[in-house]
Amino acid sequence: xxxxxxxxxxxxxxxxxxxxxxxxxxxxxxxxxxxxxxxxxxxxxxxxxxxxxxxxxxxxxxxxxxxxxxxxxxxxxxxxxxxxxxxxxxxxxxxxxxxxxxxxxxxxxxxxxxxxxxxxxxxxxxxxxxxxxxxxxxxxxxxxxxxxxxxxxxxxxxxxxxxxxxxxxxxxxxxxxxxxxxxxxxxxxxxxxxxxxxxxxxxxxxxxxxxxxxxxxxxxxxxxxxxxxxxxxxxxxxxxxxxxxxxxxxxxxxxxxxxxxxxxxxxxxxxxxxxxxxxxxxxxxxxxxxxxxxxxxxxxxxxxxxxxxxxxxxxxxxxxxxxxxxxxxxxxxxxxxxxxxxxxxxxxxx
Numbered sequence: 001x002x003x004x005x006x007x008x009x010x011x012x013x014x015x016x017x018x019x020x021x022x023x024x025x026x027x028x029x030x031x032x033x034x035x036x037x038x039x040x041x042x043x044x045x046x047x048x049x050x051x052x053x054x055x056x057x058x059x060x061x062x063x064x065x066x067x068x069x070x071x072x073x074x075x076x077x078x079x080x081x082x083x084x085x086x087x088x089x090x091x092x093x094x095x096x097x098x099x100x101x102x103x104x105x106x107x108x109x110x111x112x113x114x115x116x117x118x119x120x121x122x123x124x125x126x127x128x129x130x131x132x133x134x135x136x137x138x139x140x141x142x143x144x145x146x147x148x149x150x151x152x153x154x155x156x157x158x159x160x161x162x163x164x165x166x167x168x169x170x171x172x173x174x175x176x177x178x179x180x181x182x183x184x185x186x187x188x189x190x191x192x193x194x195x196x197x198x199x200x201x202x203x204x205x206x207x208x209x210x211x212x213x214x215x216x217x218x219x220x221x222x223x224x225x226x227x228x229x230x231x232x233x234x235x236x237x238x239x240x241x242x243x244x245x246x247x248x249x250x251x252x253x254x255x256x257x258x259x260x261x262x263x264x265x266x267x268x269x270x271x272x273x274x275x276x277x278x279x280x281x282x283x284x285x286x287x288x289x290x291x292x293x294x295x296x297x298x299x300x301x302x303x304x305x306x307x308x309x310x311x312x313x314x315x316x317x318x319x320x321x322x323x324x325x326x327x328x329x330x331x332x333x334x335x336x337x338x339x340x341x342x343x344x345x346x347x348x349x350x
Contacts, residue, residue, distance in 0.1 A: 002052075002090045002093065002094075005093060005094070005097060006049045006052055006053070006093065009042065009045045009046055009048075009049045009093070009097065010046070010049055012038075012042060013039075013042045013043075013045075013046040013049075016035055016038045016039045016042060017039070019031075019035040020032075020035050020036065020039060037105065037160060040160075041100070044096050045093060045096040045097055048089055048092050048093045048096055049093065051085070051089055052086065052089040052090070052093060055082050055085040055086045055089060056082075056086060058078065058081075058082040058085075059079060059082035059083055059086060062075050062076075062078045062079035062082060063079060066079065094343060095336070095339045095340065095343060098339045098342045098343050099342060100164070101163070101164065101167070101338075103163050103167075103198035103273065104161060104163050104164035104167075105160055105161055105163070105164070106162065106163045106198040106199050106200075107156060107157060107158045107159070107162050107163070107198075107199040108156070108157045108162045108163045108166050108167070108196055108197060108198055108199060109146075109154065109155070109156050109157075109196075109197045109199055109262065109263055109266045110132060110153075110154070110155055110156075110157060110166065110169070110194065110195070110196055110197075111153070111154050111194070111195040111197070111263075112125050112128055112129050112132075112152070112153040112154075112192055112193070112194050113125060113151065113152050113192065113193050114150075114151030114152065114190075114192055115172060115190070115191030115192055115193050116189075116190060116191050117188065117189065117190025117191060118190075119179075119181075120179045120181075120188055120190045121151065121190040121191060121192060122150050122151030123179075123190075124173075124175045124190045124191070124192050125151045125152070125153065125192040126151070126153070127175075127192075127323060128173050128192045128194060129148075129153040129155070130323075131322070131323050131324070131325055131327075132157075132166070132169060132194075132325075133155065133325075134324055134325025135165075135166075135325035135326075135327045136157045136159075136162075136166075136325075137325065138325050138326070139159070139165060140159060141157050141158060141159035141162050141165075142157070142158045142159060143155055143156065143157050143158075144156045144158070145249075146247065146249065146259050146262075146263065147247060147248070147249050147259075148249070151192075154263065156199065156262075163196070163198045164335075165331055166196050167196050167198075168330075168331055168334040168335075168338075169194050169196055170194055170195055170196040170297075171193070171194060171296070171297030171298070172191050172192075172193050172194075172296045172297060173191065173192050173193075173194060173297065173298050173300065174189060174190070174191050174296050174298065174299045174300070175189070175190050175191070175192075175299075175300045175302070176188075176189050176299065176300070176301045176302060176303070177300075177301075177302035177303070178302070178303075187302075187303060191296075195270075197263075197266035197267060197269070197270045198266065198269060198270065198273070199262070199265075199266050200265040200266050200268070200269030205265050205268050205269045205272060207238070207261075207264065207265060207268065211238055211239050211240050212236055212237065212238060212239070213236070213237040213239055214234065214235070214236050214237075214257070215234070215235040215236075215237075216231040216232070216233065216234055216235075216253055217231055217233050217235070218231055218232070218233060219232055219233040219248035219249075231253065232248070232250065232251055232252060232253045232256060233246065233247065233248035233253075233256060234246070234247050234248070234253060234256040234257045234260050235260075236257070236260045236261065236264055238264060238268065241268065241271065243264060243267050243268065243271075245260045245261075245263045245264045245267070246260065247259045247260040247263070296310060297309065297310060297311055298310065298330075300319060300322070300323070301319070302319065304317075305317055305318070305319040305320070306319060307319055307322045307330070309330050309333065309334065311334065311337070312333045312334055312337045314329075314330060314333045316329055316330065
């Protein structure tokens with residue numbers, strides 16, 4: 001089985017490499033972008049396949065020499081080493097070729113809301129917002145803030161593979177720290193909830209205009225004072241589901257409406273994915289993927305300067321760096337965990 005998988009990787013990688021140098025493909029922006037994305041996705045598997053071929057060759061060479069010359073301790077060590085590499089690479093190749101989440105390449109819309117903890121929760125929501133936007137910048141993604149208020153943030157992250165990175169941030173982020181207003185030095189626990197929605201195009205989810213109730217009103221700032229003298233704020237209600245989206249940050253009613261529709265499509269698409277995922281989970285009694293947002297996913301402990309991700313039981317002691325957007329170690333552990341779950345699910349259903 002592993003041999004056929006390696007052959008498949010080699011053939012597909014050679015095909016994509018040929019496409020990348022094909023003048024017809026280069027002249028077609030969409031085809032060239034698709035080929036480039038496939039090339040990037042296959043690069044790791046191709047390197048593993050190459051290493052696997054080398055390990056097999058080393059093992060066969062050591063076996064031949066042992067058969068010709070009898071016992072040799074050094075050759076025995078080489079053979080043992082080659083077989084261990086083969087075993088390890090077989091597992092890594094299978095993980096690299098696990099079917100990807102179909103939404104992984106999409107842009108995302110992130111919604112952060114203050115949870116329990118009052119004013120401290122609102123401050124923490126702002127910290128989480130800055131952490132994620134810094135992380136996006138470090139990964140080379142573009143961000144655009146769509147709405148920002150005390151304890152509530154909505155922003156877009158654009159770039160190839162954005163959802164594959166940020167989907168793991170969906171859930172409840174818990175902080176344990178001494179608030180600046182705490183005179184007794186007591187540690188408080190506060191939370192912020194994060195929803196990560198794959199951005200939906202019109203082809204991904206159909207929204208019937210007749211299902212929408214669109215209200216316009218004057219936007220307001222802190223204390224209720226009017227920000228604009230025109231009815232620029234927009235509230236869109238999707239009547240079949242009851243989903244409501246409001247936007248008021250832009251001065252133009254048209255811009256607010258476009259942003260509200262973008263968030264609405266993402267929420268409806270996410271609901272559809274969640275329903276589909278639940279059906280699959282019931283069929284095989286094990287959910288693959290994310291969506292359990294009600295759970296506490298991560299704890300940020302300031303006194304001990306540590307961050308613990310409860311889903312994969314990984315703890316790091318670089319709190320300041322994590323809050324500055326250095327989340328790669330946690331994301332990597334979560335991506336590996338997701339691949340293993342998908343591989344296990346595929347094996348059970350095979």
